[in-house]
Amino acid sequence: DVVLTQTPPTLSATIGQSVSISCRSSQSLLHSNGNTYLNWLLQRPGQPPQLLIYLVSRLESGVPNRFSGSGSGTDFTLKISGVEAEDLGVYYCVQSTHAPFTFGSGTKLEIK
Amino acid sequence: EVQLVESGGGLVQPGRSLKLSCAASGFTFSNYYMAWVRQAPKKGLEWVATISTSGSRTYYPDSVKGRFTISRDNAKSSLYLQMNSLKSEDTATYYCARGASYWGQGVMVTVSS
Numbered sequence: 001d002v003v004l005t006q007t008p009p010t011l012s013a014t015i016g017q018s019v020s021i022s023c024r025s026s027q028s029l030l031h032s033n034g035n036t037y038l039n040w041l042l043q044r045p046g047q048p049p050q051l052l053i054y055l056v057s058r059l060e061s062g063v064p065n066r067f068s069g070s071g072s073g074t075d076f077t078l079k080i081s082g083v084e085a086e087d088l089g090v091y092y093c094v095q096s097t098h099a100p101f102t103f104g105s106g107t108k109l110e111i112k
Numbered sequence: 113e114v115q116l117v118e119s120g121g122g123l124v125q126p127g128r129s130l131k132l133s134c135a136a137s138g139f140t141f142s143n144y145y146m147a148w149v150r151q152a153p154k155k156g157l158e159w160v161a162t163i164s165t166s167g168s169r170t171y172y173p174d175s176v177k178g179r180f181t182i183s184r185d186n187a188k189s190s191l192y193l194q195m196n197s198l199k200s201e202d203t204a205t206y207y208c209a210r211g212a213s214y215w216g217q218g219v220m221v222t223v224s225s
Contacts, residue, residue, distance in 0.1 A: 049207070051213045094212040095212070
């Protein structure tokens with residue numbers, strides 16, 4: 001199975017600070033159809049995960065544009081440009097290029 | 113709007129069975145792979161089962177293979193998870209998911225005597 005290594009495991013940020021989360025895959029996530037099925041999820045405390053970014057860099061409808069995704073192949077990054085209080089929670093990368101889909105171990109974002 | 117609503121959770125004794133259901137709406141259910149994902153208390157997300165659009169292909173991790181069965185009824189836009197021989201380590205919130213993108217609110221399963 002594909003292993004996704006997410007770093008850092010925890011992140012502490014002040015309001016307005018920009019932060020980045022890395023997700024590295026044990027193998028390329030480029031599908032034979034040309035798409036790269038790498039998503040970013042946010043799980044707020046007590047809530048189910050919600051989709052932020054899909055196909056590496058596409059912003060889900062309704063998600064603020066301070067969130068952005070980038071990367072290719074095996075290296076991917078989620079950036080939050082100007083953290084807000086509502087952004088606290090655990091961020092996961094998840095791939096569905098290779099069955100079964102697998103998750104990163106999560107990055108907990110705390111607000112200072 | 114994609115909606116996924118799970119039901120069927122609860123407290124069950126070790127070795128017993130439980131069946132979860134997920135009612136889907138807001139999209140053409142039969143067009144999508146569906147999955148169950150679980151999250152043990154204070155832990156990360158763990159994939160439990162995936163089913164193809166027609167139901168002809170299913171996938172499981174070793175941790176549940178032979179004990180859990182995923183199925184679907186495309187006519188009813190419903191997804192199921194039959195869980196047999198439950199163990200304490202199966203205690204978790206179980207989420208119905210459309211691929212790796214959309215999630216239900218989850219249902220709690222507690223396996224305890």
